[in-house]
Amino acid sequence: MTVVALRLAGPLQSWGSRSRFVRRETETAPTKxxxxxxxxxxxxxxxxxxxxxxxxxxxxxxxDQPGQLVRDFQTAQRPKREKDGTTSWSSLPLSHRYYVSDAVYLAVLEGDRELAEGIDEAVRSPEFPLYLGRRSCPPAGPVAVGVSENDLEGALASLPWMAGTRQQRRHRARTVRLATVCDADSEEPGGELVRDVPVSFDPNRRQHAWRSITRGTVEVDNPHGVADADTGDEHDPMAILGG
Incomplete structure (x- = not known):
């Protein structure tokens, strides 16, 4: 199989799967x-x-870099034309909108090579503006990572760590363990059902179906890791009690 990889990074992202009315939530990872x-x-x-x-x-x-959950309060007013020609304003309900700030994710799509290459080409030169879940969340930097002959799990385990340099230096160890969320067979043990398959994006008949996911971890290299940071020789103030 062939995979196409995308780097999803920006000041704000919002990946809602169950947003309703005035409460617009976000998942902690990008949705399918x-x-x-x-x-x-x-x-x-x-x-x-x-x-x-x-x-x-x-x-x-x-x-790759989970980020921080933030909440935004938004208000709006609706204009109304009165019979005497004047305009009055009525307040709409307070809206609670959730975002993930300063996050970096690696998203991977697995399929046939022609489709993967077409996606990579389109993301490099998009017809419409790209955004990370909502129109108010543009990506920071290039999204396209590239196409390779691999499977989904192999790509998530082998592609370089996409976090920012400061985050990588702060971690210090030579490797880092990162959380993953992947499509799974419906009969696979430990699967979790989420309503996250876009049957239609049409605003008049928006529809989503269920998919099964599995959560796991992979270990990848830290290019800014310190050679002796992962030896386990950290200071232990209680070690003297065992002597």
């Missing part, structure tokens, strides 16, 4: 529907276009 929406925008697809060509892709994400 959100990433496929980004790919569809890059390919110039309209919201009413069928998505069958993308739904067969396997999806996985690695949390």
């Amino acid at each position: 529907s959100g990433v496929l929406g980004l790919v569809a925008a890059a390919r110039g697809m309209r919201r009413s276009d069928p998505l069958e060509g993308l739904l067969g892709l396997r999806f996985g994400v690695r949390l």
Whole structure:
């Protein structure tokens, strides 16, 4: 199989899978529907276009830099034209919107080579602007990482750590263990069901189906790790009690 990898980084991201009305939540990792929406925008697809060509892709994400959860309060007013020609304003309900700040994720899509190469090309030169879950969340830096002959799990375990240099230096150890979320077979043990398959993005009939996911970890190299930082010789103030 072939994989296409995407680096999802920005000041704010929001990957909602159960947002309703005035409470717009975010998951701690990019959703499949959100990433496929980004790919569809890059390919110039309209919201009413069928998505069958993308739904067969396997999806996985690695949390390279989890970031911090933040909440934003938003208010809005609706104008109303009165009979005397004047305009009055009515306040809409307070909206609670959640974002992940300063996060970096590695998203990987597995499929046939022609489709993977087409996605990579589209993301490098998108037809529509790309955003990380919401229109107010543009990506920081290039999104495309590249195409390679690999499977989903292999790519998540072998691609370089995408966190910022400061984060990598702060970690110090030569390797780092990162959380992953991957598509799984519905009968695979330990699977978790989430409603995250975009059947339609059409605003008039938006629809999502269920998919099964598994959570795991991978260990990757830290290019800024210190050789002796992972020897286990950290200061232990209680060690004297065992002597």
